[in-house]
Amino acid sequence: MGIFEPYRAIGYITSSVPFSVQRLGTETFVTVSVGKAFQIYNCAKLTMVLVGPQLPKKIRALASYRDYTFAAYGNDIAVVKRAHQLATWSRHNAKVNMLLLFGEHILSVDVDGNMFIWGFKGIEQNLAPLGHIKLDDKFTPTCLMHPDTYLNKVLLGSQEGTLQLWNISTKKKLYEFKGWESSISSCVSSPALDVVAVGCSDGKIHVHNIRFDEELVTFVHSTRGSVTALSFSTDGQPLLASGGSSGVISIWNLEKRKLQSVVREAHDNSIVSLHFFANEPVLMSSSADNSIKMWIFDTSDGDPRLLRFRSGHSAPPLCIRYYANGRHILSAGQDRAFRLFSVIQDQQSRELSQRHVSKRAKKLRMKEEEIKLKPVIAFDCAEIRERDWCNVVTCHMDTAQAYVWRLQNFVLGEHILRPCPENPAPVKACAISACGNFAVLGTAGGWIERFNLQSGISRGSYLDMSERKSCAHNGEVVGVACDSTNTLLISAGYHGDIKVWDFKRREVKSRWEIGCSVVKIVFHRINGLLATVADDLVIRLFDVVALRMVRKFEGHTDRVTDLCFSEDGKWLLSSSMDGTLRIWDVILARQIDAVHVSVSITALSLSPNMDVLATTHVDQNGVYLWVNQCMFSGPSNVDSYASGKEIVSVKMPSVSSVEGSEDKHSTNLVVDCTESKDTSVSSTFNQQIPDLVTLSLLPKSQWQSLINLDIIKARNKPIEPPKKPEKAPFFLPSIPSLSGEISFKPSESTKDEDTENDKEESKRKSDLPPSQFLQLLQSSADMKNFSLFTDYMKSLSPSTLDMELRMLQIIDDDDEELDKRPEFISIELLLDYFMHEISCRNNFEFIQAVIRLFLKIHGETIRCHSKLQDKARELLEVQSAVWERIDKLFQSARCMVSFLSNSQF
Numbered sequence: 001m002g003i004f005e006p007y008r009a010i011g012y013i014t015s016s017v018p019f020s021v022q023r024l025g026t027e028t029f030v031t032v033s034v035g036k037a038f039q040i041y042n043c044a045k046l047t048m049v050l051v052g053p054q055l056p057k058k059i060r061a062l063a064s065y066r067d068y069t070f071a072a073y074g075n076d077i078a079v080v081k082r083a084h085q086l087a088t089w090s091r092h093n094a095k096v097n098m099l100l101l102f103g104e105h106i107l108s109v110d111v112d113g114n115m116f117i118w119g120f121k122g123i124e125q126n127l128a129p130l131g132h133i134k135l136d137d138k139f140t141p142t143c144l145m146h147p148d149t150y151l152n153k154v155l156l157g158s159q160e161g162t163l164q165l166w167n168i169s170t171k172k173k174l175y176e177f178k179g180w181e182s183s184i185s186s187c188v189s190s191p192a193l194d195v196v197a198v199g200c201s202d203g204k205i206h207v208h209n210i211r212f213d214e215e216l217v218t219f220v221h222s223t224r225g226s227v228t229a230l231s232f233s234t235d236g237q238p239l240l241a242s243g244g245s246s247g248v249i250s251i252w253n254l255e256k257r258k259l260q261s262v263v264r265e266a267h268d269n270s271i272v273s274l275h276f277f278a279n280e281p282v283l284m285s286s287s288a289d290n291s292i293k294m295w296i297f298d299t300s301d302g303d304p305r306l307l308r309f310r311s312g313h314s315a316p317p318l319c320i321r322y323y324a325n326g327r328h329i330l331s332a333g334q335d336r337a338f339r340l341f342s343v344i345q346d347q348q349s350r351e352l353s354q355r356h357v358s359k360r361a362k363k364l365r366m367k368e369e370e371i372k373l374k375p376v377i378a379f380d381c382a383e384i385r386e387r388d389w390c391n392v393v394t395c396h397m398d399t400a401q402a403y404v405w406r407l408q409n410f411v412l413g414e415h416i417l418r419p420c421p422e423n424p425a426p427v428k429a430c431a432i433s434a435c436g437n438f439a440v441l442g443t444a445g446g447w448i449e450r451f452n453l454q455s456g457i458s459r460g461s462y463l464d465m466s467e468r469k470s471c472a473h474n475g476e477v478v479g480v481a482c483d484s485t486n487t488l489l490i491s492a493g494y495h496g497d498i499k500v501w502d503f504k505r506r507e508v509k510s511r512w513e514i515g516c517s518v519v520k521i522v523f524h525r526i527n528g529l530l531a532t533v534a535d536d537l538v539i540r541l542f543d544v545v546a547l548r549m550v551r552k553f554e555g556h557t558d559r560v561t562d563l564c565f566s567e568d569g570k571w572l573l574s575s576s577m578d579g580t581l582r583i584w585d586v587i588l589a590r591q592i593d594a595v596h597v598s599v600s601i602t603a604l605s606l607s608p609n610m611d612v613l614a615t616t617h618v619d620q621n622g623v624y625l626w627v628n629q630c631m632f633s634g635p636s637n638v639d640s641y642a643s644g645k646e647i648v649s650v651k652m653p654s655v656s657s658v659e660g661s662e663d664k665h666s667t668n669l670v671v672d673c674t675e676s677k678d679t680s681v682s683s684t685f686n687q688q689i690p691d692l693v694t695l696s697l698l699p700k701s702q703w704q705s706l707i708n709l710d711i712i713k714a715r716n717k718p719i720e721p722p723k724k725p726e727k728a729p730f731f732l733p734s735i736p737s738l739s740g741e742i743s744f745k746p747s748e749s750t751k752d753e754d755t756e757n758d759k760e761e762s763k764r765k766s767d768l769p770p771s772q773f774l775q776l777l778q779s780s781a782d783m784k785n786f787s788l789f790t791d792y793m794k795s796l797s798p799s800t801l802d803m804e805l806r807m808l809q810i811i812d813d814d815d816e817e818l819d820k821r822p823e824f825i826s827i828e829l830l831l832d833y834f835m836h837e838i839s840c841r842n843n844f845e846f847i848q849a850v851i852r853l854f855l856k857i858h859g860e861t862i863r864c865h866s867k868l869q870d871k872a873r874e875l876l877e878v879q880s881a882v883w884e885r886i887d888k889l890f891q892s893a894r895c896m897v898s899f900l901s902n903s904q905f
Contacts, residue, residue, distance in 0.1 A: 002595040002648050003583060003592075003593045003630055004581075004626035005627050006626055006650060006651060006652060006654070007612070007625040007626055007627045007653050008625055008655065009622045009624045009625070009653050009655050010341055010622060010625065011312040011349070011622040011623045012039075012290065012621065012622045012655055013039075013292055013310050013312045014032040014033065014290060014291070015032070015033045015034055015035060015058075015059075015288070015290075016270070016272055016288040017061065017062060017272065018061075018062070018229075018273040018286075019032045019062065019273045019275070019284075019292075020062045020064040020101075021064075021275050022064045022065065027042060027043070027044060028042075028044075029041065030043055031062055031069055032062075032292065033062055035654075036054050036056070036058055036655075037051060037052050037656040038052040038059060038062060038069060039655070041310070043277070045308065046292065046310045048346050048347075051655060052069060052071070052080055052656060053084070053085050054654040054655070054656045055078055056074070057074040059072065060072045060074075060096060061096060062099065063101045064101070065101055067082050068081055068120060070099055070101075070120075072108060073096075074096075075092045075095060077089040077099070083656075086124060087123050087124060089116075091116055091128075091129055091132075093110070094111045094114070095111050096108050096109070097109060097110060098141065098144045100144045100145070102117075102154070104119060105117055105118060105119055105120070105130065106118045106120060107144065107168065109135075109144055109156070111140070113137070113141060114132065115133040115134075115141075115166075115168075116129040116131070116132050116133075117132070117168055118130065132171075133166065135164070136173075139160065139162065139164065141156050141159075142184055143157040143185065143186055143187045144156055145187045145188060145189055146189070147189050147196060147210060148189050148193065149193055150165075152167050152169040153165060153166065153174065155187060157184030157186075157187045158179075158183075159183045160179070161181050161182050161184060161200070162176055162177060162178060162184075163176070163198070164177070165177075165210065180200055180204065182200040182201055182204065184198055184200055185199050185200060185226045185228055186199035186229055186230050187199070187230070188230040188231060188232065189232075190232045190240075191232055191234050193211075194209050194210055194212075195209055195210075196208055197232065199228070199230050201226035201227075203220060203221035203226065203227060203244070204218060204219070204221070204227070205220075205221070205227055205242055205252070206218050207219075207240070207254070217254070217257050219242070219252050221242070222250070222262070223244055223248050225244045225245035226244065227243070228245055228272065229242065229271050229274040229285075230243075230274060231274040231275050231283065232276060233283075234278055234279055235276075235279050235280055237281065237297070238254040239252065239276075239297075241274050241276065241283055243271030244271060246270070247268055247269055247271060247287060247289070248264055248266060248271075249266040249267075249271065249285060249295075250262050251263075251304065260302055261304065265358065265368045268291075268335070269288040269289035271285055271286070272288060273285065273286045281296060281298060283295045283296075283297070289335075290313060291309060291310065291311035291314070292309060293306060293308075294307040295307060311351065312621060312622065313331065313333040313335055313337060313339065314335040314337075314621065315333050315335035315621065316602070316617070316619055316621055317332060317333040317616040317621075317623065318333060318334060318375060318376065318377060318603065318616075319376065319378060319379065319562075319616075320332075320603050320604070320605050320614055320616055321605050322606070322614065323407070324383065325609075326607035326612065328340050328343065329343060329605070329614050330379070330392070331616070332375065332394065333375065333621075335375075338354075338373075338376055338405070339351050340410065341623055343625065350410060352405060352410050352411065352412070353410060354373060355412050357371050357372055373396050373399070373403065376396055377396065378428070378430055379394040380392070380393055380431050382432040382434070382435075382436035384434075384436040385437070386407055389413075390405055391406070391408075391436060392406075392432075393405075393417070393430045393432060393453070395427040395428060395429065395430050395441070398426050399427060400424035400425060400426055400443075401417060401418045401419075401427065402419075402427045402430055402439070403416060403417070404416075404439070404456070414456075415456025417456060419441045419443055419447055419451075420449065420461070423447075425443040425444045425445035425447065426443065426444045427441050427442070427443050427444075428442055428443060428444050428476055428477055428478070429441070429442035429477050429479045429480045429491075430442070430480065431479075431480045431481050431482050432453070433482045433486055433503075434482060434483070434484045434485070435486060437453060437454065438451065438452060438453065438482075439453050440482065441480075442472070442478075442479070442480045442491060443476075443477060444476045445471065446472055446474055446493065447461065447471050448472040448489075448491055449461040449462070450506075461506070462489065462506045463506070464508050466508075472491060473494075473497060473499070474495060475494040476494040477492070477494075478493065478519065478521060479491070479492045479521035479522075480492075481523030482503065482523075483503075483528065483544075484526065486504070487503055488500055488503055488544060489501040489503045490523055490530055490544055492518045493518065494517055494518060495518075496518050497514075498511065498514065498518075500544055510547050512547065514532060514534055516536050517534060517535045518534055519560065520562070520563060521533075522564065523544075524565040528545055529543060529544075529551075529569065531563050531572055533563060537554070537557070537558070537560060537576075539553040539560070539563070539572070539574055539584070540552050540553075541553075541572070541586065551584075551589050553574075553591070555580075555591060555594070556576040556580065556582070557576070558576050558577040559577045560574055560576050561575050561576060561600070561601060562602070562603045564605055566610050567606070570585065570586055570587055571584065571610075572584040572586055573604060575600075575601035575604050576600070576601075579596050579598070579599070580594055580595065580597075581596075581604070581615070582594045592644065594646070594647045595649070595650045596647050596649045597617070597649075597651075598652065599618050599620060601616070601617055602617060602618055603616045610628055611627065611628050612625050612626065612627060612628065613625070613626040613627075613628065617652070622655075692841070695843070695844055696844075698794060698846055702798060703849040705798040706798050706853050709853070772792070773804045773807075774822070776792050778829065780833070781829050781832060781833070786837065790843055794843070801850070801853075802853065805853060806857055808826050809861070831871040831872065834847065834850075835878050838879055838882055839878050839882065851875075
């Protein structure tokens with residue numbers, strides 16, 4: 001087990017598996033696949049409502065019915081009710097490609113032509129299929145659908161181009177359609193009876209009457225590629241929507257039998273699914289570009305417009321960085337998109353606008369991808385100036401200028417930064433000063449120039465007169481960085497030369513050579529350390545003030561992809577193409593942890609609070625989050641989580657964070673690790689944080705009402721006594737009860753009997769078995785571990801806890817053997833419990849409230865007995881010692897606040 005544990009993956013919207021739409025009441029939900037898990041969105045606003053469990057393999061087909069979701073993975077089918085897997089259907093010997101909801105049954109078809117019929121009612125008792133159909137040998141199924149009003153019949157399309165109609169009840173083939181000499185890729189039923197639409201791989205759409213085997217109309221796609229999805233409109237408009245492998249959506253008018261409109265830039269990749277909502281002019285589409293879009297037909301010309309959408313990166317991200325105190329992540333991908341992901345709420349994730357890309361693409365008749373800026377290769381941000389002006393600067397692939405962004409409005413800025421316009425070269429590195437006023441750019445030609453972010457005007461260039469040509473470095477500028485006071489600027493050249501500049505005067509103050517080509521640099525502003533990575537795979541740390549190398553880390557066996565300092569500067573994290581993530585202790589100059597993942601990390605970023613690590617991986621479109629396990633354990637407990645020099649193999653985070661703990665926590669050591677470290681891991685969570693007070697995390701009303709319980713009872717006391725009913729029963733005086741039974745009104749003689757019974761009941765009270773409250777108190781005192789008793793007390797309501805404490809009251813205190821009475825022993829144990837909890841500083845505010853209530857009830861008993869008085873004195877000493885230290889901390893904070901508030905600046 002490493003320091004960072006897999007948590008979850010964000011940025012995944014959908015995959016290349018067709019979605020499943022269902023309607024529950026007045027709301028419509030869509031189930032989509034995201035790798036090995038599925039997600040359910042509410043179509044009203046495309047908000048995520050549920051994430052399914054993580055399955056062993058990638059999902060290949062989906063079907064849904066009410067709370068049930070059926071997901072085919074490999075040769076098996078998982079049956080999931082909401083987020084809990086109920087059963088697994090295993091009968092196929094080949095990969096399952098298609099699922100179809102058919103009444104109260106599910107039809108599954110594999111690549112070998114086996115079709116099984118499953119019943120999902122009473123599924124936990126019966127896991128066997130209800131029937132099996134073997135298709136023809138020369139029939140490779142590609143699509144499956146049920147024609148409306150055709151009882152027990154399904155229609156299958158094949159790769160060979162033929163259609164077959166089967167009766168699943170009799171398990172017989174009824175008819176075979178000759179086809180159109182092209183592979184069938186999609187098939188859908190129309191609102192008109194006996195009519196279906198068939199899409200072929202040659203780009204043709206055939207509207208066919210299956211009752212008479214007649215062709216009604218044929219449409220041909222204007223773009224090349226196969227027809228991958230079809231859907232008929234059901235709101236009264238005679239429309240047919242078709243999607244192609246080129247990402248184009250075509251709308252066909254069935255009455256006029258011609259093309260009505262084309263959405264050319266609907267998606268960036270092949271369209272997987274299309275669906276018209278029932279009796280609504282709304283079309284939903286999904287694509288392999290990791291996006292879902294909804295289109296509405298409400299324009300005068302009949303063209304659809306984009307209503308709402310959810311999207312993520314359609315290509316792997318290149319660089320990421322935490323923003324807004326760890327609440328968001330900035331991500332730049334190979335798909336030319338610059339995105340902002342929310343770690344807390346998925347609905348807040350969005351793509352930053354590049355200013356009217358769609359309108360410009362239509363006007364110039366170009367693709368949106370060609371209009372967008374080229375992929376971002378480096379960027380920097382400054383949160384301090386977010387409300388004032390642009391606070392993000394980006395460098396783009398093979399682009400001679402840098403762009404600025406205003407994150408407050410999520411748009412591209414108005415200024416374009418062009419360094420050295422006389423001799424333009426691609427910008428390779430950028431940095432923003434700590435004040436947020438300046439941006440420094442480095443180019444492939446060795447030029448470094450400073451710009452003002454507010455105006456976009458150049459504020460001078462950095463020139464080294466000792467170079468052959470008037471520039472900062474002889475070769476490409478690999479990285480630039482500014483210190484926290486705008487005093488120094490650090491730059492690194494590709495040939496291994498590191499230079500420290502005077503930020504204002506733009507003069508070289510010092511320089512040194514590494515001896516080999518530099519790949520990347522990272523500067524930590526607080527401790528003044530510069531981390532460099534060279535092509536010899538060695539990480540070197542330099543003190544830019546002392547001008548000397550202070551640390552040297554070796555261990556990676558392949559190209560180092562990224563570096564990251566922790567916020568306090570004590571850790572340095574590095575990732576490599578060898579699949580490892582290594583954590584180096586800067587102070588101790590050693591490796592403290594190393595994990596190996598199946599897919600190499602390309603970029604990483606650690607949150608300012610050091611609680612979550614974000615990574616991106618090769619050929620993965622999402623951002624993966626890892627949780628820091630030892631964040632609250634203190635520095636002394638890091639070794640219990642860290643693996644040291646050993647490399648621990650861990651699984652990557654999954655989309656579903658609720659997935660079973662067996663997969664997420666199972667780790668295999670590449671090199672054998674000692675068992676002593678593993679045994680100490682579980683105990684670290686229960687340890688008290690040194691020198692701190694721990695609160696109970698209970699609602700304020702729960703422990704505060706203990707103090708004011710008498711006031712609450714007096715306030716809630718009825719103002720008037722209950723009135724006697726006007727009409728009493730004529731035959732017997734009786735009182736109605738809550739249960740509906742009639743209880744007779746007691747007479748005077750019965751009242752005297754009740755008083756005698758109460759006396760006998762009080763005598764028998766000592767003979768009753770002890771309550772759970774007392775049992776837990778006694779057992780906790782025997783084990784000298786009160787954690788279980790504390791949890792029980794915290795689970796009680798204030799009135800119940802008050803009753804439990806009042807049950808310990810000593811009424812007859814004239815008894816000579818008072819010390820042996822269970823009430824007296826329980827009061828002693830409670831005093832011991834209070835001393836233990838206060839000395840441990842656990843559940844501090846809750847224990848103080850309980851002590852106040854306890855003394856209010858049993859204060860007189862303690863005053864009258866010397867043994868209890870001694871216990872109370874010990875409790876007072878412990879309470880005074882703990883509170884004295886806490887009060888000193890409060891006093892120092894109060895003094896500092898009062899000093900700063902009265903200071904004159």
